[in-house]
Amino acid sequence: MLTLSPGNVSLKLLERIWREELPVTLDADARMRIDASAARIDAAASGNEAVYGVNTGFGKLASIRIAAEDTATLQRNLILSHCSGVGPDTPRAIKRLMMVLKLISLGRGASGIRPETVDLLEAMLAKVVTPVIPAQGSVGASGDLAPLAHMAAVMMGEGEAEFQGEILSGGAALEKAGLTPVTLGPKEGLALINGTQFSTAHALAGLFSAWQAGCTSLLSASMSIDAAMASTAPLIEEIHTLRGHPGQIGAAATMRTLLHDSEIREAHRADDPRVQDPYCMRCQPQVAGAAMDMLVHAAITLRREANAATDNPLVLLSEDRIVSGGNFHAEPVAFAADMIALALAEIGSISQRRIALLVDPTLSFDLPPFLAEDPGLNSGMMIAEVTSAALMSENKHLANPCSTDSTPTSANQEDHVSMAAHGARRLGTMAENLFRILGIEIFCAAEGIRFRSPLKTSSPLANVCDRLHEDIAPLTKDRFLAPDLETAAQLVGHGELLDKTDIDFPCLEEMMHD
Known part of the structure; x- marks a missing residue:
């Protein structure tokens, strides 16, 4: 088990993780930051201020306020609706690297995710529960939304995952591995799917x-x-x-x-x-x-x-603010x-x-x-x-x-995108050719x-x-x-x-x- 210090992870270590498919855990400093940002999101969720992704809709729907009793449903719906990837499954080593990169990003303490959600992601790596993630569907802006949603779906017990050579439902894979799905709290779904980890992996x-x-x-x-x-x-x-x-x-x-x-x-x-x-x-x-x-x-x-x-919005602990x-x-x-x-x-x-x-x-x-x-x-x-x-x-x-x-998406709210996902995906084919x-x-x-x-x-x-x-x-x-x-x-x-x-x-x- 490798211990990662978010902000200081070397390429040499990331290459080892990719080649050897190693499990990881975040260091104590990252855990402290995660606790602090989760507390800030919890406070925002119980307040009257509109905070994107906590008590509002998403993208072009950001102006719609969500009632406090619906925040869990909001996060669940976000993940399920964004599981819209198509095409072949992504290679396992790259999916595991993507999960590690997501942990590193969450470990910066700016995403407001709860410790138990991070624990599940670490445990999935350790127990080799690997989500099925269709390779196509990301334009590399607003994060790698579809691929990361397929990862997050398994954490909720939905979607599909590979475990011990079998493709199972997300819930069955977690159960066989002795793990329990999470119910996502305020902003957690958004924290999991916002980010560049699929493209970067x-x-x-x-x-x-x-x-x-x-x-x-x-x-x-x-x-x-x-x-x-x-x-x-x-x-x-x-x-x-x-x-x-x-x-x-x-x-x-x-x-x-x-x-x-x-x-x-x-x-x-x-x-x-x-x-x-x-x-x-x-x-x-x-x-x-x-x-x-x-x-x-x-x-x-x-x-x-x-x-x-690479999340949005970010919890700026030094300013006690949540900013898009x-x-x-x-x-x-x-x-x-x-x-x-x-x-x-x-x-x-x-x-x-x-x-x-x-x-x-x-x-x-x-x-x-x-x-x-x-x-x-x-x-x-x-x-x-x-x-x-x-x-x-x-x-x-x-x-x-x-x-x-670039091409505009999401009713022109996301009107300039990077196309990083397929730009990075082609590199595997090119390397094999070379x-x-x-x-x-x-x-x-x-x-x-x-x-x-x-x-x-x-x-x-x-x-x-x-x-x-x-x-x-x-x-x-x-x-x-x-x-x-x-x-x-x-x-x-x-x-x-x-x-x-x-x-x-x-x-x-x-x-x-x-």
Whole structure:
């Protein structure tokens, strides 16, 4: 059980929670703030002042006062009416991260939620009661209303949830887990569904995958450089310090380490007839480094958002006021998601060009056509390269910005929205596509390195080739390739190939502090 301090939760910890699906609890300071804000809401509910979401309707209906005896019905109706999501269920790890992010937001002590409601959310994570949350329905303003409503419905005993491999009614899932539904008090329904946690969870998952892909692209590019006998002169440190971008400097340094003791490199250091290599080889530090710098900017935004109070209205304890605002508007998340999407697309774009180079005998410096033994009879990696091109093109399309696509909703009360939810949701598909592109590049590069025998690649890259060949045999003749391409993608996605290098790759959290 991890203890969280809202306002100070690190990305490293959030990544652990996402990857390992860990339960969490809020620290004592958060509990004190929750108690204080709940008391302030309780006082407002028993007073005569109109307070949005406590004793009024919602959205365009905010001018309608609600009688004190109807406040519980008001919150229940809010959740049920907002359970309007459609489409496939959201991946479980992302739903659990969303629930954790909601706890962090509530723990800032500005939402007025009761301790027992927070307790239930923590217990659902601990007992692995996971709401069914349709993926579509949020426009990323007024919060991720529909997805979060499906979460809140389970807390009331409504909706559906997964428990021990079964999809049950919310009430049955809670009962089987030994938990009791809550009756939502004043403002609690609004506190649960106002916020950016659905969008932010997807964006964080995309960020973590994109950073891993960026690091893997330094590995795959280094392998391609050796396979094509390309020059390592463009990796010289001073070239990159003269420009000064930290991502570029770190990318080049990593690639120098990966290629340090390569016999292949030493064999053509002198008397190489080529003056310059194509950009996909020569400019990898510049392209991947720029992508990683952009991911750092997105990470800074998402770390802030993960620790933010994104509710409305907010209980301002220092002023003893309850004030309507707009922290639920997910524009920062939408911009971050668009940046991550651009990075994913560009990392894949330059990787695909290296794949194309390796299979082209006019560019690959004496490698056989399509990396095929007995080419003509065998087609080798011909169509694997075409597959990488299809994946690259799909990611380019998906990288089009979502944050610019606002549309008015809710009778023009919510007249500008962020579209952060689907902007962040697409990142999962893009990351999977990119893992497949990088897997194909590593497969091709390993074949190219094999053709350079008896010359040996560097120690880190040899370890990677050995790990790859544990699951994927060298391509000595044509065979059914689809399972091998999927295996390569899985090795990339799980980070196993990075681990086999035994070197330190750039660390996202460290670069955020530079």
